[in-house]
Amino acid sequence: MKIVHITPHLGGGVGKAHASLCAADPDAAGHHYVLLEEPRDRRYLEQVLKAGAQVSLAGDDDRLRGLMAAADIVQFEWWNHPLMCGLLAGPPLPAMRPVFWSHVSGVSAPFIPPGLIEAADRFVFTSACSRLAPNLEARHLARTEVINSGFCHDEPGLPGSYGTRTGISYLGTIDFTKMSPAMMQVIDRLDSDDVGVDVWGGVASDSPVHAAIAAMANPGRFRLRGHSDDPVAALSQSSIFLYLLQPFHFGTAENALVEAMSLGCVPLVFANPCELAIVRDGETGLVARSVDHAVEQLSWMLEHPDEVSRIGVKAREEVRRLKTPVRSVAAFRSVWEAELQQPKRIADFAAALGPTPRNWHEALNGGAPTTREASPQVSQSASKGSLAHFRAWYPDLDQAHRKPAASRA
Structure with a gap:
């Protein structure tokens, strides 16, 4: 043809x-x-x-x-x-x-x-x-x-066990056309002094994202890491993929989300139609219905690494079976x-x-x-x-x- x-x-x-x-x-x-x-x-x-x-x-x-x-x-x-x-x-x-x-x-x-x-x-x-x-x-x-x-990624999975992978990451568009400002609110409200999210992607110098970070009570928790040509390396220390998007975003297949799941990272997403078509709540990730719920869910994930590990295995298996070229x-x-x-x-x-x-x-x-x-x-x-x-x-x-x-x- x-x-x-x-x-x-x-x-x-x-x-x-x-x-x-x-x-x-x-x-x-x-x-x-x-x-x-x-x-x-x-x-x-x-x-x-x-x-x-x-x-x-x-x-x-x-x-x-x-x-x-x-x-x-x-x-x-x-x-x-x-x-x-x-x-x-x-x-x-x-x-x-x-x-x-x-x-x-x-x-x-x-x-x-x-x-x-x-x-x-x-x-x-x-x-x-x-x-x-x-x-x-x-x-x-x-x-x-x-x-x-x-x-999914061709990689078999990220190196290291969940006992050593305890980080939280975001990888994707760093702009409020896609990413929700709730990202800052959720990470800011965690009841822990030793927590942060590694945020991978380019961000414009005049982006309102910078002002939103500066307005946080704990701005050091939102760590801008810049663009990465190697997502596997960028996510290598993370067990949690914090992927909270605007309700009106027009994405569909969400490459970053699928790739992170294929590496065993467990996503926390909002209940937007696109994400609900990819993530099964409690099975291959967690779905939050509000900012308050997202804070509760992320806190639970940090407190239950063994459960996160179980979900991560399921997420990796499912997307590597279904999401292939x-x-x-x-x-x-x-x-x-x-x-x-x-x-x-x-x-x-x-x-x-x-x-x-x-x-x-x-x-x-x-x-x-x-x-x-x-x-x-x-x-x-x-x-x-x-x-x-x-x-x-x-x-x-x-x-x-x-x-x-x-x-x-």
């Missing part, structure tokens, strides 16, 4: 997922990734190439449409990126067999437009939590699949083979999004006005599907089918 993937880029979570899939796929040479923007992070792109797949920039419209028309399957790697919206809402695309893989949950903004699911042949979620999206009906969900994109490759192959039995067709994606960039942004934010940011997890920076991000590519938000600003002569 010739599979053409259309994606804004191969950085971050989507790049990591496809690098793992290609490495596990003996037919990786049949995949061609077409990027809609110049790559900035080439780490996973290089891994995709090493596995034998092709990667190219979209280039001119005729070339892109030619690649789509020649493919057996066209898979759109979907999230609320303005360039993907511009492609789908622009002039009609050639006849194809369109499959979508969504890298946002849709449980909160950015939502998944129901019309996009109706226009696709198959629409694939990365987490079962997406089936809780408030704007989707049973008829939409009947057209969906769930294929995981967050995978081999399983996801097989699931996709079933989807693609079923699609090959269907004729190619011209799909109307534009109707799901509307004619202008302002319409697209509103469609993804539940019709919210675009005079301000519609969702608290999106800042005014020109990134992550914010209104500023749309305006950076399409300065005139009300002009239909305009080419992206960066592509104009």
